Amino acid sequence: MDVKRQPRSKLIYIIFTIFAILPLSLLFSKEIWFDEAYTLSLIQHDYGEIIEILKTDMHPPLYFLSLKLFCEVFGYTTICSKLFSYFGYLAILILGITVIKRQFGNRCGIIYIIAVGAMPSTYLFSVQQRSYTWAIFFITLCYLASVRYIETGGSLDCVILAISALLAGYNHIYALVTVGVCIGFLNIYILIKRRKLLYKLLAADLIMAIGYSFWLFILIKQTRDAAGNYWLKSIEPLSVVLFIVTVLLCGLMLIIKKNRNITMILGAATVLGVQVVGLGISLIIRTLYIGRYGLLALGVAAVLIGICLNKLDKAIKYIGCAVLCVINCISFAITIQLEYDNSYSDFIEDFSQKLKSDDTLLYCDYSFGMLSYSLPNYTHRVTIWQDWFCAFDNLEYIDKTQVKQNCDDSGEVWFFKSKNTEMPTYIENDFNYKIEDEFHCDYEYMELYRLTEK
Secondary structure, X not given: OOHHHHHHHHHHXXXXXXXXXXXXXXXXXOOOOHHHHHHHHHOOOOHHHHXXXXXXXXXXXXXXXHHHHHHHHHOOOHHHHHHHHHHHHHHHHHHHHOHHHHHHOHHHHHHHHHHHHHOOOHHHHHHOOOOHHHHXXXXXXXXXXXXXXXXXXXHHHHHHHHHHHHHHHOOOHHHHHHHHHHHHHHHHHHHHHOHHXXXXXXXXXXXXXXXXXXXXXXXXXXXXXXXXXXXXXXXXXXXXXXXXXXXXXXXXXXXOHHHOOHHHXXXXXXXXXXXXXXXXXXXXXXXXXXXXXXXXXXXXXXXXXXXXXXXXXXXXXXXXXXXXXXXXXXXXXXXXXXXXXXXXXXHXXXXXXXXXXXXXXXXXOXXXXXXXXXXXXXXXXXXXXXXXXXXXXXXXXXXXHHHHHHHOOOOOEEEEEEOOOOXXXXXXXXXXXXXXXXXXXXXXXXXXXXXXXX
């Protein structure tokens, strides 16, 4: 046994343990935002209803069905639903001590794990009650299996890339785009450079096409409906910034001659491809993409950083790892502050003391999500409607022209809106309104008004 190598081989497991433990401190936050409220409300329905509701939304069903099954076994609590996302994060890290360590070496595995934590929103995703961590895991696994297949031509690698691509696609629409770019690029490379491997890959392509055909027509309908009625109004500046930064980083990696290999090029194409497609759709059709969807490829980006840094001189490598560790500390501190801000939970605690059983809670925008989940025993009325709102069982649609007469016989009328939403004319014309409170959740700032008759 080489004694000199022994501490180094153990270091990867020490680093893995540290990064695996960190997000556990985030599990106990009570703060939720709209998308999480939607998740938690949706999984209260039975499996068939979940699929029917999702057909009217822009989400594939795998994450929600899996989360429901997990919660049925372990309980419908916020901690359990956060824990399910944490396990996805843990799976991303496990790739570092298994597949990446085996394919690219011990040091690359260490840098990968550190880089995962340094990526934007990793710690937020690790406990967010959404599909992001599992989508990232399946995308990263698909990429690694693709690289492995190029190297070995093994049937098992071809099967793994097909299955992981399918699972990614059934978790998130932009995860489907990401693996689509990866496998599309892989097909082109194999066709040009490694034709002997083409037959197995075409068989995998067929399996993926058949496997996703069950949701494909629903996806086409969802996209067509969203093109005419989607909540995004313009391209998010952050998504443009993320794209520019990604282009620069990929360019810096590939400008080095020894990095110009299929592993790095395929990874760069995967990381950039989802952003190009998302921004392209937003420019040509309408805005259907936001920056965080591009972060679904963060696991692949971490692999590229691991490979690239591992090839540099020892001093530069250590400096790079130190910088990544500093970014980790900053990112984790920001996440702790966001998760334990308590603005929303404190508001709910205070506001619930004022509410009476016959009070009405009124909304003109998406601010209804958190409130309808947190206050399930009250009447929640919205003046906007989309079919997927039926995930919230206690929500009622009310025409804005009928607000006054429908609120006459109730108790107090409380009106919520985002700070970014203008006061509707039907409130200004028919009611006296007085601001009672403000709170924020995630990056959204909300206002509460008490309405009285004019």
